Each structure stands twice: as C-alpha cells, then as structure tokens.
Amino acid sequence: xxxxxxxxxxxxxxxxxxxxxxxxxxxxxxxxxxxxxxxxxxxxxxxxxxxxxxxxxxxxxxxxxxxxxxxxxxxxxxxxxxxxxxxxxxxxxxxxxxxxxxxxxxxxxxxxxxxxxxxxxxxxxxxxxxxxxxxxxxxxxxxxxxxxxxxxxxxxxxxxxxxxxxxxxxxxxxxxxxxxxxxxxxxxxxxxxxxxxxxxxxxxxxxxxxxxxxxxxxxxxxxxxxxxxxxxxxxxxxxxxxxxxxxxxxxxxxxxxxxx
Amino acid sequence: xxxxxxxxxxxxxxxxxxxxxxxxxxxxxxxxxxxxxxxxxxxxxxxxxxxxxxxxxxxxxxxxxxxxxxxxxxxxxxxxxxxxxxxxxxxxxxxxxxxxxxxxxxxxxxxxxxxxxxxxxxxxxxxxxxxxxxxxxxxxxxxxxxxxxxxxxxxxxxxxxxx
Numbered sequence: 001x002x003x004x005x006x007x008x009x010x011x012x013x014x015x016x017x018x019x020x021x022x023x024x025x026x027x028x029x030x031x032x033x034x035x036x037x038x039x040x041x042x043x044x045x046x047x048x049x050x051x052x053x054x055x056x057x058x059x060x061x062x063x064x065x066x067x068x069x070x071x072x073x074x075x076x077x078x079x080x081x082x083x084x085x086x087x088x089x090x091x092x093x094x095x096x097x098x099x100x101x102x103x104x105x106x107x108x109x110x111x112x113x114x115x116x117x118x119x120x121x122x123x124x125x126x127x128x129x130x131x132x133x134x135x136x137x138x139x140x141x142x143x144x145x146x147x148x149x150x151x152x153x154x155x156x157x158x159x160x161x162x163x164x165x166x167x168x169x170x171x172x173x174x175x176x177x178x179x180x181x182x183x184x185x186x187x188x189x190x191x192x193x194x195x196x197x198x199x200x201x202x203x204x205x206x207x208x209x210x211x212x213x214x215x216x217x218x219x220x221x222x223x224x225x226x227x228x229x230x231x232x233x234x235x236x237x238x239x240x241x242x243x244x245x246x247x248x249x250x251x252x253x254x255x256x257x258x259x260x
Numbered sequence: 261x262x263x264x265x266x267x268x269x270x271x272x273x274x275x276x277x278x279x280x281x282x283x284x285x286x287x288x289x290x291x292x293x294x295x296x297x298x299x300x301x302x303x304x305x306x307x308x309x310x311x312x313x314x315x316x317x318x319x320x321x322x323x324x325x326x327x328x329x330x331x332x333x334x335x336x337x338x339x340x341x342x343x344x345x346x347x348x349x350x351x352x353x354x355x356x357x358x359x360x361x362x363x364x365x366x367x368x369x370x371x372x373x374x375x376x377x378x379x380x381x382x383x384x385x386x387x388x389x390x391x392x393x394x395x396x397x398x399x400x401x402x403x404x405x406x407x408x409x410x411x412x413x414x415x416x417x418x419x420x421x422x423x
Contacts (some may be wrong), residue, residue, distance in 0.1 A: 238352070238360050245390050246367065248401045253371055259397030260346050260373055 261344045262337050263374065268316045270361060272347055272379035279342065281310040282335045289328050348372075349379040351391035351402075356380055 249256070269275050285308060292305050306314065306325050317325065317334055324330035350356075350364065361380070368376045383391075387403035 237354065238356060241352075241388050242360070242363075244388075245401075246363075248390065249367060250371075252399065252401070255397075256372055256392060256394075256399065259392075259394050259399065260348070260376070 261341060261375070262320075264320055265316070265337060265341055266345065266374075266377070267369075268320070269341075269377065270358070270365060272377045274312075275338070275342060275377060278310060278313045278316075279335075279338055281313055282331075282338060285309045286328070286331055286335060289326075289331060293328055344375075345377045346373065346375050346394065347379055348376050349381055349393040351381045351383050351386065351393070353382070353384050353386050353388050353402075355382060 269278070285305070288305055288308055309317075309325070314325065321330070321334055324334060348368065356364075361378070365378060368378060385404065387407070389402040389404075389406070391402050392399040
C-alpha cells in the first residue's frame with residue numbers, strides 16, 4: 001500500500017517537472033531571430049546608444065557654455081556698474097568743489113559790493129555803472145564757468161561709457177572665440193567616433209551581403225540544375241519538336257549555308 | 261555529280277548501305293562470270309542486290325544489272341557521289357522516322373543546298389531540338405544548350421544582386 005502511494009507521488013512530481021521544463025523550452029523557442037539578424041540588431045542598438053551619448057555630451061557642453069556666459073555677463077554688469085558709480089561720485093565731487101568755490105566767490109563779491117556801496121553811497125551814477133558792469137562780468141564768468149563744467153562733465157561721461165563699451169565688446173568677442181573653438185573641437189572628436197562606428201557597420205553589412213549572396217548562389221545552382229535535369233528527361237517526340245526544329249532551321253538558313 | 265542519283269538517295273546511311281551492296285554484288289557477278297555457271301540464272305545473282313538499289317539502278321540506268329562493265333560504271337557513280345557530296349550530320353535526342361527525314365531532306369535541298377546529303381545521329385543527353393554539324397561548322401540548337409544559357413544567366417543575376 002505504502003509503496004503504491006510512494007510511486008504515485010513520484011510520478012506526479014515527474015510530470016510537474018516535465019511541464020516546468022517544457023514551459024521554459026517553449027519560451028526559448030519564441031526567439032525566432034536568426035544569428036545574423038540578432039547580430040545586426042545588436043550593432044544597431046550599439047550605434048543608437050552611442051548616438052544618445054553624443055547628444056547628452058553635446059547638451060552638457062551647451063549647458064556649460066550657457067553657464068559661463070551667464071557668470072561672465074553678470075560679473076561684467078557688476079564691474080561696469082561699480083565703475084560707473086565711482087566715476088559718477090568723482091564727478092559729483094568735482095562739481096561740488098567747483099560749487100563750493102563759486103559760493104566762496106559769490107560771498108566774497110557780495111561782501112566787496114556792500115563795502116563799495118557803503119563807501120560810495122553818495123556817487124549814484126558812477127556807482128550804478130560800476131555795479132552794473134561788475135554784475136554783468138560776474139554773470140558772464142559764472143556762465144563760462146558753468147558751461148566749462150558742463151562740457152567737461154559731458155565729455156568725461158561720454159568717454160567713460162565709450163571706453164567701457166569697447167572693453168565689453170572686446171571681452172565678448174574673446175568669449176565667443178573661445179566658445180566656438182571648444183564646440184568645434186568637441187564636434188570633431190564626436191564626428192571621428194561616429195565615422196569609425198559607421199565604417200564598422202558598413203563592414204559588417206558588406207560581410208552579411210557576401211554571405212547571403214553565396215548562400216543564394218548555392219541554392220539557385222542546385223534548383224536550376226534540378227530543373228534542367230527534369231526538362232531534359234521529358235523525352236519529347238518528334239511531333240512535339242517538329243515546329244521548333246523547322247522554325248530554328250528557317251531562322252538560321254544563311255548561317256547553315258555559309259557553314260557548308 | 262549525278263543529281264538524279266542524289267535525289268533518289270534518302271540519306272548518307274542509305275548511300276553506305278548501297279555501296280556495300282554494290283560491292284558485294286560486283287564480287288558475286290565477277291565470281292559468276294569467272295566460274296561461268298551457265299546453269300545459274302542471272303536473276304539469282306540479281307536477287308542478292310538490295311531491292312531499293314535495284315529499283316534505282318534500273319530506273320536511272322536501264323537493264324545493266326547483269327553487265328559487269330556497266331555495273332562497275334554505276335559503282336563509280338555512287339563512289340563519285342560519296343566523294344563530292346557535302347555531308348551534314350543532324351543530331352536528335354531520339355530516333356527520327358522516315359517521314360520526318362523526307363521533310364528534312366526536302367528542306368535542305370530546297371533552302372540550303374542541292375549538294376547535301378544528310379546523316380543522322382542520336383544523343384539522348386541533348387534533351388530535344390537539333391544539332392547541325394558540317395566539316396566547317398557546328399550549330400547547337402538543342403534544349404540542353406538553351407537551358408545551359410538560362411542557367412548561366414540566372415547565376416549571373418544572383419551574383420550581381422544588390423543586397
């Protein structure tokens with residue numbers, strides 16, 4: 001009894017094992033690709049992966065260059081801003097100093113005038129003439145002075161902004177040149193890698209083509225030889241051949257005559 | 261060349277058979293005249309001659325069968341024909357019947373040359389069609405050669421295929 005049960009259990013385990021093996025075998029059979037196809041697919045996958053790597057690197061380079069641009073342009077803005085502020089401050093100080101000296105002159109002149117008025121308060125006409133002339137002179141000098149200051153300030157400002165723009169353009173051109181060179185070197189490098197890869201693919205496909213042609217050649221030779229043998233074994237009688245023979249003779253009459 | 265005689269002969273094989281028969285007949289005739297077997301009738305000798313040949317000789321040359329001298333002249337005519345005729349060998353894959361041979365003879369005499377005598381060979385390897393051989397040339401219109409060309413053409417196409 002016990003033996004019977006043991007045997008039954010053993011058989012059941014064996015069946016389960018077979019099912020298990022068949023399941024995995026069937027899965028393996030589903031791969032219907034031929035060795036040549038798998039090879040080609042593998043080469044194409046490699047090429048795709050390499051192309052993706054190149055794209056990533058190009059993107060990385062592009063991001064890095066953008067970063068450099070941003071940093072430099074920010075720094076430049078700050079430097080220019082700082083210089084502008086310093087220069088403006090200097091000009092303001094100059095104007096302030098000039099302003100102070102003008103105040104001093106004004107104060108002094110008024111003081112002198114008052115003294116003169118006090119001293120010459122009885123001589124009205126002469127005094128009036130003198131006062132008018134002095135006032136006119138003062139106004140003229142003041143105008144000249146302000147004009148001079150204004151012109152100098154304008155020139156200084158325009159020279160300064162021109163100078164800074166030139167420097168900015170020069171640096172920008174240098175950055176562009178450097179960046180162009182970096183990108184060009186990277187592109188050349190990647191191009192060389194890609195050329196090598198495409199040469200490899202070309203070589204592989206040429207080998208596959210030759211193998212396929214040789215295989216086709218062998219198969220075709222066998223098929224054609226078989227067909228020829230079958231046709232030659234047909235043993236057509238003269239009734240079947242008569243039309244062909246006389247048509248052929250008629251077509252080649254002159255050749256046959258010349259061959260006699 | 262005796263064209264009347266040529267017209268009466270179907271093919272080269274027949275000419276050779278006639279020549280052998282003539283030779284034998286002349287030997288017998290000579291022996292008969294030597295041994296002077298007067299009790300032996302000439303028609304006994306004549307009956308040894310190929311019947312077709314007998315008809316041809318009688319129709320072309322008259323009653324000369326028992327005349328040794330005239331029969332030798334007849335033999336010369338046959339030999340002269342063999343030496344001066346142009347032989348064209350035709351090769352077929354199977355035996356050709358007499359009706360077909362007549363058609364071929366008629367074709368060659370009318371369209372190729374009247375100085376031609378046809379000879380027949382069999383070669384089953386050619387599959388069908390015809391091969392024509394003369395002293396100077398060889399024309400292969402057999403099925404074997406046609407198929408061989410087609411096979412070479414297919415192989416060329418495969419070799420030059422772009423994959």
